[in-house]
Amino acid sequence: MATGGKGATRWTAEAVRVLDLLNSLGTTIFRQLVWQKAADLTFAQSQVLFYVAEHPACHMGDVAKAFGVTLPAVTHIVDRLEQKELLVRGDHPADRRIYVLELTRTGRALAEELQALRVRGLERVLARMSVDNRRRLVVGLEALVDAAPQAPDVEAKPVGAGRGKR
Numbered sequence: 001m002a003t004g005g006k007g008a009t010r011w012t013a014e015a016v017r018v019l020d021l022l023n024s025l026g027t028t029i030f031r032q033l034v035w036q037k038a039a040d041l042t043f044a045q046s047q048v049l050f051y052v053a054e055h056p057a058c059h060m061g062d063v064a065k066a067f068g069v070t071l072p073a074v075t076h077i078v079d080r081l082e083q084k085e086l087l088v089r090g091d092h093p094a095d096r097r098i099y100v101l102e103l104t105r106t107g108r109a110l111a112e113e114l115q116a117l118r119v120r121g122l123e124r125v126l127a128r129m130s131v132d133n134r135r136r137l138v139v140g141l142e143a144l145v146d147a148a149p150q151a152p153d154v155e156a157k158p159v160g161a162g163r164g165k166r
Helices: 005-038 041-053 060-067 073-083 106-129 131-150
Strands: 087-092 098-104
Touching: 041 060, 041 073, 041 087, 041 098, 041 106, 041 131, 060 098, 060 106, 098 106
Parallel strands: none
Antiparallel strands: 087 098
């Protein structure tokens, strides 16, 4: 890894470019989903919906840690998902200070439908690529994911395990 001079600038520009590309791809696919489904969800709300679908009975602190945001930020998103009757907050059986998150039947159905739409949307994008480019994309993304745990940890904002707003 470059630590100074021209190399550091090259790596920084490369990292910025990768982030921009991933954000652009994610945002484009998400917009298409929302337009198709008209689910009235923000990107952040959909990500929390998907996270809770994959991690039933998770805590709000778990969600905050997973996305690198504060507990109040997650509380705001969870409030909106509860208002839309897509998610419910329940008491943790062993610690009443902690909320456990579960999708409602409607929330689960929406998460499954949006996931299917995401997969179909990405399939259409991948179909426009050559087989060789698809293989290189998968290998490159696997290398990125494999390298991620080795990256130095970024200073995270403190996340409490408290209840937040009800």
